[in-house]
Structures are given as C-alpha cells and as structure tokens.
Amino acid sequence: MECSIKLAKSATKDLKNLKSAHLGKKLMVVSQNNSFQNPPPYEKLIENLKDKYSRRLTIQHRIVYSVDSNAKEIIIWSAWTRYEK
Structure with a gap:
C-alpha cells in the first residue's frame, strides 16, 4: 500500500532540527x-x-507516527524528542 507522508504541525520544527543535524535522510x-x-x-x-x-x-x-490505512496516509507527529506529543 503506497501512502502519502504528512507532517503534523507539531513536527515542522522537528524537521528543521533534523536537517540542521544532518539527519533529514533518516x-x-x-x-x-x-x-x-x-x-x-x-x-x-x-x-x-x-x-x-x-x-x-x-x-x-x-x-513518532501514525498510519491511516483508509486515507492511505502516514502522519509524522514528532521526529526530534521522545514521546512528548
């Protein structure tokens, strides 16, 4: 099943941190x-x-992510810290 990847508003700052730490590809x-x-x-x-x-x-x-099989979406909630969201 091919899914689209979406960022939750809470993860947009995390994405900037990942890129600055050269972890964006991860x-x-x-x-x-x-x-x-x-x-x-x-x-x-x-x-x-x-x-x-x-x-x-x-x-x-x-x-931290969730998968919505019906909408075929993966939602990324957090990508920097541990389980705070």
Missing part, C-alpha cells in the same frame, strides 16, 4: 510503501499514544 525510515517494515524495528506505543508508532532515528532521537 526520516525516510517510515517507508511510503510499508510503514511496518522491519528493520529498522518499530514499536507500538501505549496509553495516550496507543494509535501511534515509534522508530529510532539515532540513540537520542525517535520518530
């Missing part, structure tokens, strides 16, 4: 064709983030 770990591809491993989040997934970009940074 953002593509969320594949447009298979958002659950392994590796890199992903984990399903819990509690108030239960509809979201996380993948490690570096030891320090993670990407």
Whole structure:
C-alpha cells in the first residue's frame, strides 16, 4: 500500500532540527510503501499514544507516527524528542 507522508504541525520544527543535524535522510525510515517494515524495528506505543508508532532515528532521537490505512496516509507527529506529543 503506497501512502502519502504528512507532517503534523507539531513536527515542522522537528524537521528543521533534523536537517540542521544532518539527519533529514533518516526520516525516510517510515517507508511510503510499508510503514511496518522491519528493520529498522518499530514499536507500538501505549496509553495516550496507543494509535501511534515509534522508530529510532539515532540513540537520542525517535520518530513518532501514525498510519491511516483508509486515507492511505502516514502522519509524522514528532521526529526530534521522545514521546512528548
């Protein structure tokens, strides 16, 4: 299933930080064709983030995203800090 990738408003600042840290290419770990591809491993989040997934970009940074299969969209919520959104 090919999906479009959208940035949530909360992730736009994160994208600038990733580019300045030369990690922009790592953002593509969320594949447009298979958002659950392994590796890199992903984990399903819990509690108030239960509809979201996380993948490690570096030891320090993670990407938090959700997948809407009906709309064929991957929404990136955060790409810089850990689970704050």
